[in-house]
Amino acid sequence: SSLYRIDGWGAPYFFANSSGNIxxxxxxxxxLPHQDIDLLKLVAKVTDPKQxxxxxxxxxxxxxFPDVLKNRLECLQSAFDFAVQSQGYESHYQGVYPVKCNQNRFVVxxxxxxxxxFRFGLEAGSKPEILLAMSCLCKGNNEAFLICNGFKDAEYVSLALMGRKLALKTVIVLEQEEELDLVIDLSHKMNVRPVIGLRAKLRTKHSGHFGSTSGEKGKFGLTTTQIVRVxxxxSEACMLDCLQLLHFHIGSQIPSTSLLSDGVSEAAQLYCELVRLGANMKVIDIGGGLGIDYDGSKSGESDxxxxxxxxxxAEAVVASVRFVCERRSVKHPVICSESGRAIVSHHSVLIFEAVSTVNHQADRDDIQFLLEGDDYEEMYSAVMRGDQERCLLYVDKLKQRCVEGFKDGVLSIEQLASVDGLCEWVLKAIGGSDPVQTYNINLSVFTSVPDLWGIEQLFPIVPIHKLDQKPGTRGVLSDLTCDSDGKIDKFIGGESTLPLHELESGGxxxxxxxxxxxxxxxxxxxxHNLFGGPSVVRVLQSDGPHGFAVTRAVPGQSSADVLRGMQHEPEMMFETLKHRAEEVMHTKGGGEGEDVDEFGNVAACLDRSFHNMPYLATEEVL
Ligand code: PLP
Structure with a gap:
């Protein structure tokens, strides 16, 4: 398991067990160790209809794994509780979860x-997000915050104000100066006293990928001039008492506590200035940015x-706020954070299958047509001498000459195939062939790992079994889409290949x-290519024979589902195809009974294809 650094990024949730499974x-x-959940056993339960x-x-x-979510929340809360207690901080930590990190109903x-x-609340950044946050918080703690970020129109602001009528603690965080007019106007019309926050553009800049949010030219928040105007x-609208929260977000994956302290101290100064200007300040909301150690290196040297x-x-945040507030004799604010990545990253595992490897080996028969050539003789003796440099040169020359011959119509396809075979043989003989295998995976990178494609974010990828066997090869992964970007050829640890086990020929x-x-x-x-969302299961520990119980199982999107998403109408498509089958089968003639049978088969096959997922199907599914 050290090959895959599991202890580095996986602890304390994931590890290789004594059977070689995760x-x-x-x-x-x-x-308790006997309650560990073996992922291979879980996959068997989830996929095998015969079990x-x-x-x-x-x-x-x-x-x-909802229990992982629970543990992450508890760890975050206790880290802040400890910092508050040990530093004698005179207020408390009260976080919110930014639903954009995963809006799935069961996660939220x-x-x-x-x-x-812990009075833990939610953060929303759009109208559907505030709708889901409001309805979920109806079942939560009444003290929990609902932080309303993002670009806002009158409808969004009205929803947030309505939240207050429903006795939810909605805070409207101004991201744009123009939003203030809407808030003032609508709160009068709706007769609600709003709680207002403002998002500040800090000068502190995080230089990593996610730092483009930060600095004076960052995408979001109010500049110093705008804050003064707000x-x-x-004050002119007699609503300065409504301004109670200061928010900032310097970007996800903040690499070090020194940068964090810098940002929090700057924000704390701003907070104290707002207090001085007469606002009724109560909360400092430090945004997201609490990072994850994806590669297990704990170095902070990359994103x-x-x-x-x-x-x-937590210690750095509490210390920075406390230091600034004490110097300015300002009452300690409630500290809120919007940690998303840190709460939900560990809670789920995506499991997929490598179905085949691309076979680069060509046959090396029928090389008669080459035997006369000097090139062949020379190459053969170079192989015998073990002259690698010469061999590579000859392989290059031979390939070039033969491809030209093929383009001119002089060489047949069989002959070109033989040349490839010969070259592969030579490269193998001198140890110059590419030892990297391409594993075809039953997955779409665009659907399931979009950040890998979009921003080259890497995630740990590991076989979930056979970890007690030495991997026989190294591979890259190629997905199902007809897109050359649908591949994984960068892995944690700066590797361009992943140690992998050879696929078994017996299936x-x-x-x-x-x-x-x-x-x-x-x-x-x-x-992309209409590969939809994967199946999802929710798993709890249990005392049963497997040590786990699947408490929810939802099949992934079917072909019909994804087609519907593109405005096709699967039911009508099915009818059209069935109608066509009926027509064709009747006009073709043949025995009545056969026709009926065949029509039945066609209809059943179509029905299955609409209802199954778009991914490669195994025997059991077909
Ligand atoms: N809050 C705001 C305003 C954000 O923009 C983000 C993410 O970019 C977050 C919170 C969540 O950040 P993280 O996932 O780093 O915790």
Whole structure:
């Protein structure tokens, strides 16, 4: 397992067990070892319809572990509670979960439920997000914040104001100066006293990929000049008491606590200035940015890793706010954070299958037509001498000459194939052939790992079994889409290949897991080539024979589902095709009974194809 650095990025939730499979310990270190969940056993249960209680779902599958969410929330809260206590901070931490990281109903409901004891709230950035956040928080703690970020129109502002009528703690965070007029106007019309926050554009700049949000030229937030104008305007409208929260976000994956402290200190100064200007300040909301160590290096040297623990993060935040407020004799604010990545990344595992490898080997028969050539003789003796440089040169020359011959129509396809075979033989003989195999995976990168394609974000990818066997080869992964970008050829640790086991010729299956992808990937994924969302199961620990129970199982989007998303009408398509079959089969003649049989087969085959997922199907599914 050290090959894949599992201990580095996986602890305390994922590790290789004594059978060579990956096990999940959903409560982290609080779990008893006999309650570990073996991912291979779980896949068998989820996919195999013949197993007792088997679900017969198609891969790929996202496995959600709500207990991991619970543990992440508890760890975040206790890190801040400890920092507050040990530093004598005179207020508390009260976080929110930014739903954009994963808006799935069960993820959000679980977070609200688990976070209720900590008054944990939600953050929304659009109208559907505020709708879902409002309805979920109705079942949560009344003290929980609902932070309303993002671009706002009158409808959004009205929803947020309505939240207050429903006794939810909605805070309208101004991202644009123009939003203030809407808030003032609508709050009068709706007769609601709003709670207003403002998002500041800080000067502190995070230089990594996610840092484009930060700095004076960042995309979001109010400049210093705008903040001064907003305060003045609120004061003129006799609403300065409504301004209670200062928000900033310097970008995701903040690499170090020194940058964090810098940003938080600048924001704390701003907070104190707002207090001085007469605002009724209560909360400092430090945004997201709490990072994940995707490569297990804990170095903070790239966007893939951060050089701090949860505890160190919390300690740095509390210390910075406390230091500035004490110097300015300002009452300590409630500290809110909008950590998304840090809460949901670990909670799900994407499991998919490598189905075949691309065979580069050509046959080396029928080389008679080459035997006369000097090139062949020379190449042969170079191979015998083990002269690698010469061989490579000859291979190059021979290939070039033969391809030209093929283009001129002098060489047949069989002869060209033989040349390829010969060259492959030579390269193998001198140890110059490419040892990297291409594994075809039953997955779409665009649907399931969009950040890999979009921003070259890497996630740990590991076989979920056979970890007690030495991988025999190294490979890159090629997905199902007809797109050359649909590949994975960069891996954590700066590797361009992944150690992999040879596929068994007898049809033994080979399952891979992609880890730490619980944030952003599900919402960002598209339907390139009409590959839709994977199956999803929700898994809890249990005392049963497997140590787990599947509490929800939803098949992935069917071909009909994805077609519907593109305005096709699968039911009508089915009828059209059935009608065509009816017509064709009747006009073709043949025995009555045969016709009926064949028509039945065609209809059943079409029906199955609409209802199955678009991914490659195994025997059981067909
Ligand atoms: N809050 C805001 C305003 C954001 O823009 C983001 C993400 O970009 C987050 C919170 C979540 O950040 P993270 O996932 O780094 O916790």
């Amino acid at each position: 096990s999940v310990r959903p409560h982290g270190n609080n779990t 007792t209680g088997g679900l017969g779902l198609q891969l790929p599958v996202i496995v959600r 409901e679980d977070i609200v439920r688990f976070g209720s004891q 305060v003045r305007k609120l 893939l890793s951060v050089a701090y623990t949860l505890e160190e993060y 033994g299956r080979y399952f891979l897991g992609m880890f730490l992808g619980g944030a952003y990937e599900e919402a960002l994924g598209g339907v």
